[in-house]
């Protein structure tokens with residue numbers, strides 16, 4: 001799933017390519033992806049693209065007061081087309097959800113791979129009309145997100161750090177991958193109760209979060225949309241690297257699996273050398 005750094009890079013990439021052009025085509029190919037009916041998608045046609053924004057993991061395209069809001073979810077992506085295909089996008093079962101053509105002759109396809117269809121599109125006059133956008137917690141890359149802001153996010157929370165970091169209403173834009181990376185850099189267990197951090201640990205986590213996200217934004221900014229996924233994978237120390245060597249200490253990266261996802265961590269760096277119980281694995285071994 002694209003998280004804050006990838007969506008930020010996509011936003012900057014689309015802005016560089018599209019601002020100043022006019023929408024000439026807006027075609028929905030996945031009826032389940034579009035969540036608003038009024039105004040209709042055709043209303044985008046003839047409007048100028050004036051800017052793009054990222055809010056959490058949402059990509060927003062501003063056509064001078066009418067906003068196309070895109071949530072890429074698990075298997076969604078934006079494919080930039082230097083030349084938009086002439087064929088009109090039609091509702092079907094393929095990965096294509098939306099095709100947007102611009103006056104420059106270029107444009108983009110919004111696609112979604114996989115069985116689970118979670119990609120969502122909205123056309124609104126204000127981004128806050130989208131519930132998920134209105135509910136977003138503070139953005140970790142905002143100037144105002146200081147140590148005190150993180151302390152507020154964590155205060156009184158009985159849930160574990162992993163859960164709180166990926167909760168979009170607590171913190172905007174961090175998902176499964178960058179929460180693993182930030183916890184590893186902060187040398188904190190994903191299962192530590194969020195409300196129980198010491199002042200020193202809050203400082204470390206704040207530093208790690210900002211560092212991991214800023215590094216990833218810097219690596220991905222300027223890259224074409226098609227290269228962002230590989231870039232994301234290559235920058236990971238523990239996420240998606242089960243069984244491989246921790247680049248910090250040389251221990252083996254381990255995994256805890258849940259019903260539909262998993263987290264990765266390094267025991268030496270994060271849990272005092274003790275592997276966390278993996279319920280799925282212990283069940284298999286029993």
Ligand SMILES: [Zn+2]
Pocket residue numbers: 246247248249250251266267268269270
């Ligand atoms: Zn390690």
